[in-house]
Amino acid sequence: xxxxxxxxxxxxxxxxxxxxxxxxxxxxxxxxxxxxxxxxxxxxxxxxxxxxxxxxxxxxxxxxxxxxxxxxxxxxxxxxxxxxxxxxxxxxxxxxxxxxxxxxxxxxxxxxxxxxxxxxxxxxxxxxxxxxxxxxxxxxxxxxxxxxxxxxxxxxxxxxxxxxxxxxxxxxxxxxxxxxxxxxxxxxxxxxxxxxxxxxxxxxxxxxxxxxxxxxxxxxxxxxxxxxxxxxxxxxxxxxxxxxxxxxxxxxxxxxxxxxxxxxxxxxxxxxxxxxxxxxxxxxxxxxxxxxxxxxxxxxxxxxxxxxxxxxxxxxx
Numbered sequence: 628x629x630x631x632x633x634x635x636x637x638x639x640x641x642x643x644x645x646x647x648x649x650x651x652x653x654x655x656x657x658x659x660x661x662x663x664x665x666x667x668x669x670x671x672x673x674x675x676x677x678x679x680x681x682x683x684x685x686x687x688x689x690x691x692x693x694x695x696x697x698x699x700x701x702x703x704x705x706x707x708x709x710x711x712x713x714x715x716x717x718x719x720x721x722x723x724x725x726x727x728x729x730x731x732x733x734x735x736x737x738x739x740x741x742x743x744x745x746x747x748x749x750x751x752x753x754x755x756x757x758x759x760x761x762x763x764x765x766x767x768x769x770x771x772x773x774x775x776x777x778x779x780x781x782x783x784x785x786x787x788x789x790x791x792x793x794x795x796x797x798x799x800x801x802x803x804x805x806x807x808x809x810x811x812x813x814x815x816x817x818x819x820x821x822x823x824x825x826x827x828x829x830x831x832x833x834x835x836x837x838x839x840x841x842x843x844x845x846x847x848x849x850x851x852x853x854x855x856x857x858x859x860x861x862x863x864x865x866x867x868x869x870x871x872x873x874x875x876x877x878x879x880x881x882x883x884x885x886x887x888x889x890x891x892x893x894x895x896x897x898x899x900x901x902x903x904x905x906x907x908x909x910x911x912x913x914x915x916x917x918x919x920x921x922x923x924x925x926x927x928x929x930x931x932x933x934x935x936x937x938x939x940x941x942x943x944x
Contacts, residue, residue: 642941646752646759648745649767650807651832655840658773658810665777665930665937672933676940677706683735684762686712687742692904692931693762693770697739700936706943709735728754736943740764758942760935765799766826770938771903772803774930776811778923779859781930782899786811787841790895791859794818794850794884795911796877797825800863800903805844809833812840818853819846820880850884857894861901862886862911878910887913891921899923 640660650658682701686694694710701708718727724747731738732755740748741762752759761769776786783789791813793801801817802825808815815837817825824830824846837844847853854860865881866874891898900912900922908914917924 643944644758645942646755647769647938647942648748648752648759648761650769650772650803650810655810658776658807661773661934661937661941662777662780664941665773665933668936668940669930669933672703672936674703675705677701677704677943680704680706680736680943681734682706682708682939683731683738684708684710685716685718685738685740685742686710686762687718687740687747688763690741690762692928693739693741696932696935697762697939700932700939704936704940706736706939724750725754727751728759729756732756737939760938760942763799766802766829768799768803768903769807770931770935771800772807773934773938774927775804775861775901775903776807777930777934778901778927779808779813779899781926782923783858786813788812788814789858790814790816790856791861792816792818792853792857792894793861793863794853794886795862795881796823796865796867798863798867801825802829804861805829805833806836809836809842809844810840812837812842814843815845816853816857817844817846818848818850818884820884821848823880850890851893854890854894854898857898859899859901860886860891860894863903864905864907865911881911885911885913886916888915888919891916901927904928 640657684697698708728751737758738755739760739762740751743765745764745766748761748764761767791808793804797819805815833844865877898921900916902924906917
């Protein structure tokens with residue numbers, strides 16, 4: 628029988644005190660170490676590694692997976708998490724980010740924030756004396772991307788040579804996914820309508836990262852071309868939180884970008900489907916795909932818990 632309380636194997640690098648805003652700040656070795664620890668913590672989920680530690684969780688955007696996975700993760704590691712929304716703290720009533728950062732740093736051992744403006748995350752990290760973890764912002768979604776690549780590793784057994792395709796809006800999910808996959812040596816393709824490309828600055832950095840790792844990166848406006856021979860196909864909602872007023876226009880603009888059985892016929896026979904959830908069935912993906920045999924979305928969602936525990940343990944200890 629597996630001992631769920633066994634200690635994970637020691638890690639090779641120290642990330643103590645580090646912030647996590649974007650994977651651009653982390654080396655490939657550090658990312659591999661996080662993934663290795665996440666795999667161990669998936670096998671042995673309970674410990675007292677973070678006993679006596681407290682995580683403040685600031686939510687300016689609501690969440691299911693981020694809220695529950697971080698809170699459950701802290702509890703499973705023997706620590707405690709405090710949920711704070713905009714109505715609970717003075718940040719929502721005009722207190723500066725710098726003051727909030729300094730005060731929270733005197734109470735807790737780490738801060739996770741899920742917000743809109745990327746600048747809020749970077750300012751919080753600048754002024755806090757404890758690690759700050761980006762739970763999501765308009766530019767990045769690093770914790771989601773780490774869960775994505777852990778899922779790919781579990782499904783495919785390797786990164787090098789895997790063709791991963793993101794179809795849809797070049798948003799925060801796309802940014803973190805393409806950066807991380809490029810760092811790990813995968814062949815990354817983003818397919819989107821014109822005008823919805825990932826940020827140009829991040830495209831340039833991703834191309835550089837792929838060149839170093841031996842992977843590749845490209846953007847296309849042709850979903851069929853994109854998924855040709857793909858090992859993994861990933862999509863996200865076409866209108867993210869805060870873009871509800873654009874939903875009708877986006878529905879029209881993304882016509883032809885739905886992930887369905889017909890599109891996946893062009894992919895590899897053992898293609899796997901990923902989605903960060905929540906999903907809008909029959910919009911960006913059909914129910915037949917997301918609920919079908921090639922879908923790994925719930926494995927992917929579970930992995931949010933394991934990778935975030937790895938992040939917490941390494942930046943706290």
